[in-house]
Amino acid sequence: MLNVYQTIRTALLDLSLHKVRTGMAALGVMFGVASVVSMLAISEGAKRESLSRIKSMGVDNIIVRSVQPAGTTPTANSETESVPYQAYGLKARDLHHVTKTFANVRRTAGVRSKRYKLSTLQDKSISVPVIATEHDYLAVTRTTILRGRFLQPLDGAEHRRVCVLGRNAVRTLFAFTDPLRQRLLIGGQWFRVVGIVENKAELTAVGSDDLINDHVFIPLNTARVIFGDVQPAQNGTGLIHVEIDAAIIQALSENHVMPLKNRLSNYLLHTHPKKDYEIVVPLALLRQKESTQKMFTIVMSAIAGISLLVGGIGIMNIMLANVSERRKEIGMRRALGACRRDILLQFLVEAMTLTGLGGLIGIGMGFAVAYTVNTYARMPVTIPLWSVVLGLGVSVAVGMVFGLWPAHTAAAVNPIDALRSE
Amino acid sequence: MPSPIVELRNIHKSYLIGPRRLEVLKGVSLTIHRGDYVAIMGPSGSGKSSLLNILGLLDVLDAGQYMLDGEDVSRLEDVELARHRNTKIGFVFQTFNLFPQYDVLGNIEVPMVYHSRPRHERPDRARELAERVGLGQRFDHKPNQLSGGEMQRTAIARALANDPQIILADEPTGNLDEKTGKGILTIFDELVDNGRTVIFVTHAPEYRKHVKRVMTIHDGMLLC
Numbered sequence: 001m002l003n004v005y006q007t008i009r010t011a012l013l014d015l016s017l018h019k020v021r022t023g024m025a026a027l028g029v030m031f032g033v034a035s036v037v038s039m040l041a042i043s044e045g046a047k048r049e050s051l052s053r054i055k056s057m058g059v060d061n062i063i064v065r066s067v068q069p070a071g072t073t074p075t076a077n078s079e080t081e082s083v084p085y086q087a088y089g090l091k092a093r094d095l096h097h098v099t100k101t102f103a104n105v106r107r108t109a110g111v112r113s114k115r116y117k118l119s120t121l122q123d124k125s126i127s128v129p130v131i132a133t134e135h136d137y138l139a140v141t142r143t144t145i146l147r148g149r150f151l152q153p154l155d156g157a158e159h160r161r162v163c164v165l166g167r168n169a170v171r172t173l174f175a176f177t178d179p180l181r182q183r184l185l186i187g188g189q190w191f192r193v194v195g196i197v198e199n200k201a202e203l204t205a206v207g208s209d210d211l212i213n214d215h216v217f218i219p220l221n222t223a224r225v226i227f228g229d230v231q232p233a234q235n236g237t238g239l240i241h242v243e244i245d246a247a248i249i250q251a252l253s254e255n256h257v258m259p260l261k262n263r264l265s266n267y268l269l270h271t272h273p274k275k276d277y278e279i280v281v282p283l284a285l286l287r288q289k290e291s292t293q294k295m296f297t298i299v300m301s302a303i304a305g306i307s308l309l310v311g312g313i314g315i316m317n318i319m320l321a322n323v324s325e326r327r328k329e330i331g332m333r334r335a336l337g338a339c340r341r342d343i344l345l346q347f348l349v350e351a352m353t354l355t356g357l358g359g360l361i362g363i364g365m366g367f368a369v370a371y372t373v374n375t376y377a378r379m380p381v382t383i384p385l386w387s388v389v390l391g392l393g394v395s396v397a398v399g400m401v402f403g404l405w406p407a408h409t410a411a412a413v414n415p416i417d418a419l420r421s422e
Numbered sequence: 423m424p425s426p427i428v429e430l431r432n433i434h435k436s437y438l439i440g441p442r443r444l445e446v447l448k449g450v451s452l453t454i455h456r457g458d459y460v461a462i463m464g465p466s467g468s469g470k471s472s473l474l475n476i477l478g479l480l481d482v483l484d485a486g487q488y489m490l491d492g493e494d495v496s497r498l499e500d501v502e503l504a505r506h507r508n509t510k511i512g513f514v515f516q517t518f519n520l521f522p523q524y525d526v527l528g529n530i531e532v533p534m535v536y537h538s539r540p541r542h543e544r545p546d547r548a549r550e551l552a553e554r555v556g557l558g559q560r561f562d563h564k565p566n567q568l569s570g571g572e573m574q575r576t577a578i579a580r581a582l583a584n585d586p587q588i589i590l591a592d593e594p595t596g597n598l599d600e601k602t603g604k605g606i607l608t609i610f611d612e613l614v615d616n617g618r619t620v621i622f623v624t625h626a627p628e629y630r631k632h633v634k635r636v637m638t639i640h641d642g643m644l645l646c
């Protein structure tokens with residue numbers, strides 16, 4: 001049995017007769033494999049990122065956001081006040097109704113988020129994102145308690161001034177002291193720290209750009225009583241009145257998400273004719289994203305397939321040229337004891353070595369493309385191991401498929417004719 | 423009397439050229455014994471190469487019988503023919519037909535690759551053969567770095583790779599000057615002395631006295 005290493009070494013030696021021509025022939029396969037590897041890296045990276053962003057909202061959750069109705073701004077009511085004013089968005093009673101009467105709902109949590117300048121007793125004053133929310137926030141976001149406790153229903157009901165710190169917020173606010181039972185100045189009011197929580201999945205908080213772990217949590221009701229529901233409009237002039245920025249509504253299970261969504265939009269359609277809300281269904285986004293990804297993958301595979309096909313035809317071409325140029329060598333090998341199958345295998349291995357080598361270089365090029373895209377286009381990329389295996393396997397397979405005919409031609413060479421030709 | 427190593431009985435060979443059939447060998451019969459030293463002579467186009475190709479199992483005969491070393495090889499499968507060419511016959515050509523991509527040792531190793539000789543033995547065997555034909559200083563030369571005589575020595579060493587009983591050579595000195603040709607003949611002499619059978623085609627009359635037997639072929643027929 002011929003040794004694989006030896007066989008490939010011989011194939012390389014044979015191919016070395018026409019280095020440039022052979023190299024050019026392998027370019028097609030090289031680019032084909034490079035595009036396979038880099039496209040997979042980009043699509044896999046994009047998939048991971050967008051999916052993780054969607055999953056961070058929770059696939060059994062529905063999120064309802066308060067939004068300013070399109071094309072409206074706070075307007076002055078000339079009879080009563082002169083300051084422009086607008087009320088919109090979800091009301092506390094909407095959420096209460098959903099929680100109490102919708103059968104598909106497991107839990108809900110209203111959310112209000114805002115950045116505040118926070119001060120500790122040590123006189124630190126740092127801008128920290130704050131979420132005003134309810135007890136079930138912990139469960140719907142799959143956050144866990146590290147120390148102390150989370151917000152309790154009574155905290156809101158009794159307007160207690162207590163707060164809970166996310167793991168990262170502890171680090172920014174209390175570097176050297178034990179935060180538990182410490183006092184914290186939030187929006188001009190003192191709150192007492194009662195617990196520390198951690199979101200292991202490092203999720204981004206709904207209604208915020210920061211991680212859950214970065215936040216300080218206070219009871220929603222306390223926030224509404226102390227700070228009120230009215231605040232200056234963020235862009236432009238006037239005041240806006242919003243009770244809840246967003247509500248996270250957790251369905252009983254993934255299967256209940258779509259029925260719940262239908263009931264929810266029906267209910268909001270009647271109670272909020274001004275369309276001052278927006279329903280986000282992470283599960284639907286996920287499904288949509290997955291099917292977009294599938295399309296992308298199909299299109300990319302088609303492109304890679306075509307370049308590999310063209311590359312394969314190039315290989316076939318060069319191998320045919322090789323065979324007709326080396327007829328004399330083939331004849332001599334036959335004279336020295338090679339049977340037809342030996343000749344067939346020799347040329348097949350040469351073609352496979354050629355494309356395999358092209359494939360290896362292509363994989364390297366694919367890595368380079370992925371790296372470049374990652375560094376300069378700031379796109380996330382992931383190179384799965386199977387894509388490397390696939391790239392190499394496909395390139396060797398291209399050599400085998402497209403090398404078969406030339407190898408057959410070589411095996412069919414009549415040794416006498418070949419040796420007679422000068 | 424030693425047993426015949428080659429026995430041809432009434433061999434016919436013809437080629438189709440367009441619609442016409444050209445008879446190249448018209449009933450050749452011959453017997454060659456182990457240790458024979460044979461020169462085949464005859465005018466150009468008389469069928470010397472055709473006969474040698476049939477002896478070397480490179481070409482198939484149309485009619486007749488070929489007994490090689492006691493075995494009927496007239497109608498064998500490709501794999502069987504290849505095995506015989508590989509182990510029983512060593513072929514040497516006028517134009518050397520070396521592999522340009524391999525060096526001297528690499529060329530000599532080729533027949534061993536098609537034989538089941540263990541791989542680690544090949545370089546030593548190739549070196550030994552190269553030394554035997556006087557190429558001790560040229561192991562790593564590629565064919566284009568060799569003189570004509572050195573190329574033919576390499577080709578002979580390659581033909582001897584699997585220690586065949588018969589050496590067939592088609593005008594082995596045809597491309598060499600007289601002195602170099604003599605050197606090649608000297609190698610053949612040694613092979614015959616060692617019990618091998620050497621059959622070669624030549625146009626040079628001075629080799630008539632050199633060999634044990636001369637066969638003259640004329641228009642596809644053997645004149646003995």
Ligand SMILES: Nc1ncnc2c1ncn2[C@@H]1O[C@H](COP(=O)(O)OP(=O)(O)OP(=O)(O)O)[C@@H](O)[C@H]1O
Nearest residue numbers: 437438439444446465466467468469470471472473
């Ligand atoms: N494959 C072939 N097809 C057709 N005709 C052939 C073929 N091979 C040989 N011939 C013819 O057969 C005849 C004998 O050829 P062969 O090569 O045996 O001659 P030769 O004795 O070796 O001549 P030379 O001394 O010139 O080498 C020639 O007339 C040649 O044209």
Ligand SMILES: [Mg+2]
Nearest residue numbers: 470471472592
């Ligand atoms: Mg001839």
